[in-house]
Amino acid sequence: MRPISGWTLKELSPSSIESYLKCPFVFFANKGFRLLDMDEIDLDLDVRQSGQFYHAVADALLDPTRRLVWSEVELMELVEDLKNKHLIISETDPTWEPRKAKIVKWSQHFLDFEKDWLSTYPATQVFGRETSWKSPWGSDIVFRGKIDRLDINAEGQAVLIDYKSSTAGKAGPRSWLANNDLQLLFYIWALRSGGVSDFRGEIVGAFYYDLKKFDRSKGLHLRQESTLLASLVRKNAGVSPEELEEFMLEFEKKIDQTLFRMNQGCYQPEPDDQKDCQKCRWNQICRAPPSELKFQPDTNLLLRAGAGAGKTTTLIRLFFETVDHFRSTHKRWPRIVLTTFTRKATQEIRERLMKEALRREDPELFRLLQSRYYVQISTIHGVLSLFLSRSADKLGLPKDFQLVDEYSLLKHEKSVLKKRAREESDISGASGGV
Numbered sequence: 001m002r003p004i005s006g007w008t009l010k011e012l013s014p015s016s017i018e019s020y021l022k023c024p025f026v027f028f029a030n031k032g033f034r035l036l037d038m039d040e041i042d043l044d045l046d047v048r049q050s051g052q053f054y055h056a057v058a059d060a061l062l063d064p065t066r067r068l069v070w071s072e073v074e075l076m077e078l079v080e081d082l083k084n085k086h087l088i089i090s091e092t093d094p095t096w097e098p099r100k101a102k103i104v105k106w107s108q109h110f111l112d113f114e115k116d117w118l119s120t121y122p123a124t125q126v127f128g129r130e131t132s133w134k135s136p137w138g139s140d141i142v143f144r145g146k147i148d149r150l151d152i153n154a155e156g157q158a159v160l161i162d163y164k165s166s167t168a169g170k171a172g173p174r175s176w177l178a179n180n181d182l183q184l185l186f187y188i189w190a191l192r193s194g195g196v197s198d199f200r201g202e203i204v205g206a207f208y209y210d211l212k213k214f215d216r217s218k219g220l221h222l223r224q225e226s227t228l229l230a231s232l233v234r235k236n237a238g239v240s241p242e243e244l245e246e247f248m249l250e251f252e253k254k255i256d257q258t259l260f261r262m263n264q265g266c267y268q269p270e271p272d273d274q275k276d277c278q279k280c281r282w283n284q285i286c287r288a289p290p291s292e293l294k295f296q297p298d299t300n301l302l303l304r305a306g307a308g309a310g311k312t313t314t315l316i317r318l319f320f321e322t323v324d325h326f327r328s329t330h331k332r333w334p335r336i337v338l339t340t341f342t343r344k345a346t347q348e349i350r351e352r353l354m355k356e357a358l359r360r361e362d363p364e365l366f367r368l369l370q371s372r373y374y375v376q377i378s379t380i381h382g383v384l385s386l387f388l389s390r391s392a393d394k395l396g397l398p399k400d401f402q403l404v405d406e407y408s409l410l411k412h413e414k415s416v417l418k419k420r421a422r423e424e425s426d427i428s429g430a431s432g433g434v
């Protein structure tokens with residue numbers, strides 16, 4: 001695919017960089033063509049909506065007064081207000097009341113967890129919730145985003161928090177960089193580069209806050225004394241200031257490389273993980289190379305890929321792997337049917353099989369490919385008519401039956417009618433003469 005030119009980006013978010021690194025084509029489809037995936041119509045909340053709602057509740061519970069005691073009635077009112085504000089579910093939905101009770105119970109757990117945390121780290125204060133930041137990267141690009149939460153102590157030491165419904169695979173900076181999970185490193189960079197105007201503190205930690213497990217230990221923290229992180233420091237975990245600088249350098253290098261590729265117009269379908277292609281809505285049109293399908297005897301394989309992506313190459317490889325396996329297991333040739341949609345594709349497959357047999361210098365294989373008894377290469381119509389003709393007597397069809405399409409049938413009916421009309425006029429002409 002040729003690079004796309006003439007399209008420049010001015011403003012980006014951390015999630016857009018993550019999206020590009022997952023697959024540049026998906027990023028371009030969303031940002032360049034503005035082809036956004038439509039949300040599937042679903043009466044139930046999906047995982048993303050549900051996560052966003054719990055996030056909103058957590059945020060509302062940490063009001064500036066840090067009131068950690070709420071009555072059940074107050075919690076119910078809060079959840080109801082947020083439901084109306086976020087329009088997440090219809091007024092009359094019968095599932096709302098049980099769902100609300102579950103969220104209220106969860107809210108109580110959240111408050112208890114916050115109380116425990118505050119008793120362990122009494123110096124902690126919530127400095128910011130949903131804090132907007134904006135920072136230039138070089139002279140052309142500006143990054144912007146929001147930090148879920150910023151905790152700070154009296155000495156100005158701060159800890160960044162990002163709420164998540166699950167923190168699986170988010171252990172720390174090494175795995176973040178390896179998995180292109182760059183959100184927290186972005187936030188550290190944004191705060192250090194003055195992206196939040198009224199923040200003058202020192203970042204001593206950045207953590208994911210698991211809203212299901214109530215765990216905020218996954219992340220990065222500096223190995224130093226801090227009233228925000230006392231118990232974590234005692235475990236002698238964490239990174240040194242020098243290590244943090246190395247992570248940040250690696251992060252900046254990754255962003256520079258990514259922006260360079262974007263500037264070069266590289267938006268190829270190159271998934272970071274081919275497993276994502278199975279669920280991707282672009283997988284029928286993006287022309288990504290098909291994932292390497294492994295031959296497995298007696299197993300149905302399904303290969304989905306767009307036009308020009310290399311499905312035929314994979315089919316040819318699987319054909320020979322099947323032949324080789326069958327030949328070595330059963331000491332005879334298999335019988336194989338290969339079907340295509342068009343005659344042109346049939347011809348192409350036949351030629352490519354022949355070429356491969358020649359390359360292998362295997363005359364027996366060459367003969368096999370020429371035998372219609374062993375290898376049937378045909379269009380779907382061709383294969384079906386072959387099966388029908390072989391089973392005509394069982395299906396009660398005449399031996400000389402023919403398959404016709406609608407157009408041929410119409411043509412045939414017209415010619416029969418014309419013939420009939422001619423015969424009738426001949427008869428009436430003849431009788432008029434008597």
Ligand code: SF4
Pocket residue numbers: 022023024025026269270271276277278280281282283284286287288
């Ligand atoms: S199917 Fe794979 S390669 Fe194609 S756009 Fe989706 S993620 Fe990218």
